[in-house]
């Protein structure tokens with residue numbers, strides 16, 4: 001996925017709300033994800049202090065990003081690997097293709113990488129005759145279904161267990177019709193059996209990276225299935241595809257973030273696997289790739305350093321903001337129309353694809369603030385959403401009808417006497433037309449409200465009028 | 474958290490300015506009178522600055538910063554010189570307390586005035602409990618109520634215990650907590666009309682939660698949420714009554730509930 005479809009958000013979200021399977025699948029967020037995170041957070045006395053530390057650490061890194069990235073590159077080189085600086089998606093794709101060709105690759109195994117989605121690597125490799133094989137269970141499921149991830153840590157979150165079983169039965173034609181795939185473990189075993197030999201066929205393994213450690217030149221991945229390890233250990237070449245804001249100064253700093261990442265993401269104290277990779281296989285190593293490359297993507301991020309949107313680059317991609325977002329609960333991830341959904345997507349997508357290409361996303365929020373209240377690095381998401389709204393307003397991307405309505409209202413709101421007069425008469429008229437019913441079933445100019453709700457009628461006289469009358473008595 | 478916690482006022486010396494909020498002014502003035510009654514019970518002199526209109530959130534949240542700033546300046550000017558500013562709304566209170574200082578931060582003349590105002594601004598139940606330390610209420614409301622936390626009360630103003638503590642002093646009230654107290658009701662100001670289907674999906678969840686709680690009345694401290702919830706409950710044909718918490722605390726529940734026929 002490369003071209004954003006985010007301007008279709010409104011239509012896509014309405015479709016999503018009407019999709020019962022999707023709605024069923026999204027239920028796990030409220031019944032599992034939210035309580036799990038809460039329990040994990042409550043079980044660690046210093047969790048809130050850790051969030052402060054993580055925020056401060058990330059701010060420090062973003063203030064010295066060049067320095068830590070250069071240090072990281074130094075260390076990667078000294079351990080025998082190579083860093084490729086890619087300013088945009090196209091240069092990252094070309095770099096990866098070149099590396100794959102050098103390795104003579106026909107098949108590439110892949111661990112989960114959102115940067116891979118950002119640059120559309122799967123389609124690009126396939127177009128160039130190289131088969132990408134997803135090894136993360138969720139990614140594997142959606143690859144079979146020709147879909148894109150709908151959640152940054154649970155790519156197949158939108159698919160119900162029943163649908164997974166159907167997908168497997170359709171694609172794994174040797175599958176015994178009598179075999180039960182009721183349990184998630186059975187689905188997992190089935191996927192593993194299919195995948196196992198592919199690890200050995202692959203010439204290149206591409207993974208993402210949750211962190212890059214400047215002092216050691218290591219890349220770190222956090223997984224629950226162990227697929228990432230096989231992806232990066234078995235092929236001749238390991239390519240870590242990642243972005244510039246993932247660097248941290250030291251191993252200790254990575255530990256700080258590792259204490260909050262799984263807790264925020266899945267409610268685990270630690271994920272099942274945390275894998276550190278430092279350079280290619282050395283003489284003394286029993287296994288590992290012969291070549292180690294880090295493809296480091298900018299894709300517009302550095303333009304936000306030092307500006308009002310910098311805080312979004314603190315994100316460690318835990319997914320907690322979308323798990324807790326009522327809008328995401330209602331529409332799921334695909335409606336957002338690009339790589340990153342939910343609250344972080346609503347601030348990151350306009351930044352990376354242009355606000356004019358994602359104009360609904362910053363507005364599609366009640367600004368309830370639950371995302372900010374759980375974000376492990378305390379990104380002030382509502383504030384950043386408002387920043388985009390201001391940019392839309394300034395650049396006249398906001399629809400003319402809204403701007404006019406707002407202008408008229410603001411004119412009155414700045415003139416209290418006129419405002420009181422307008423209030424007095426409009427409330428009288430509304431009250432009079434409601435009669436004694438107390439509410440409206442429909443109301444001109446308020447279709448957005450009355451499509452789904454009645455509109456409560458005003459009591460009649462405004463408070464201000466009644467108060468003045470009372471004071472005069 | 475309150476920055477200027479003061480001792481109980483000595484019998485009506487301190488002046489409170491009521492920021493009545495545009496929705497209460499227009500749609501449900503009885504909430505304003507309930508707030509006045511409660512503040513007077515607590516021993517304060519209540520005044521209602523005439524030059525107030527709206528806190529400016531519609532502009533602020535729509536990206537119209539210039540108008541939001543102009544409205545903020547007018548509001549600050551109208552509310553200077555009082556000991557406290559109290560609003561029967563966490564959302565408008567949050568605008569004055571959390572967002573005015575941010576909105577005017579770059580304006581050397583207005584930034585200190587915005588901060589001074591912010592420090593004296595409270596949501597109604599927060600003020601009654603934390604500042605006024607009101608310990609007795611003269612109200613009876615035999616009812617099973619669910620209290621809906623508005624997002625701004627909960628997350629911007631840190632209001633959660635206060636309305637429940639006050640409700641505990643009303644004779645006959647039994648509180649049934651909602652299962653998902655932290656979930657937004659889907660109002661969100663202009664959000665609810667810009668994205669009606671998403672907003673509906675959110676409020677449907679809220680009304681289902683209300684039904685499951687067994688409450689016969691829903692209360693909240695923000696009229697926006699209340700109109701949204703009442704509008705949905707009425708559309709669904711529910712008999713659950715919807716009121717602002719101030720009405721119950723002040724014992725002023727003779728008016729028809731929100732969205733109900735007279």
Ligand code: SF4
Pocket residue numbers: 264314315316317318319320321322344371374375376377378379
């Ligand atoms: S914005 Fe915060 S909560 Fe959302 S994915 Fe990033 S780190 Fe997690």
